[in-house]
Structures are given as C-alpha cells and as structure tokens.
Amino acid sequence: MNTTLTAVRSPGSTIGVRRRARLVHERIAIRAGVALVAWGRRNDAHLTHEAVQHARRNAIAGSALRDATYNGIATATRQSF
DSSP, X not given: OOOOXXXXXXXXXXXXXXXXXXXXXXXXXXXXXXXHHHHHHHHXXXXXXXXXXXXXXXXXXXXXXXXXXXXXXXXXXXXXX
C-alpha cells in the first residue's frame, strides 16, 4: 500500500509563500537594525565627556597611522618614468 502523501498546490501559492517569507525577513532585518541603533545610542549616552575625548583622539591617531601607512606603501611602490 502506498502511504506517501502529496500536497497539491496551485502555481501561485509558491510565489505567495516566497513573497511572504521575503517580507518576514525584511521586517526582521529592519527590527534588528533599529535595535542595534538604539543599543548604540544607549551605550553612547553612558559615556563620560573624557571617554568621548579619548575615543576621538584614538580615532584621529588611527586615521593618521593608516594614512601614513598608505602613503608609505604608495611611495615605496611608485615607479619612476
């Protein structure tokens, strides 16, 4: 005796399921993004003035080091014509 079950679907139902799944994924992504932004803002609100200044100094120093590294690489690899 054959006990397999087969589901009969209309051609449009698969498209509808995919569309609904995509919409669910988009809603989850939006909610996750909003939650991350809120979390970041809460963390920033807890920082002291000194911590903010320290973070800015670190960011500026990091940018300067990165730029110096790229300039050094560009100078070392420059070809003379």
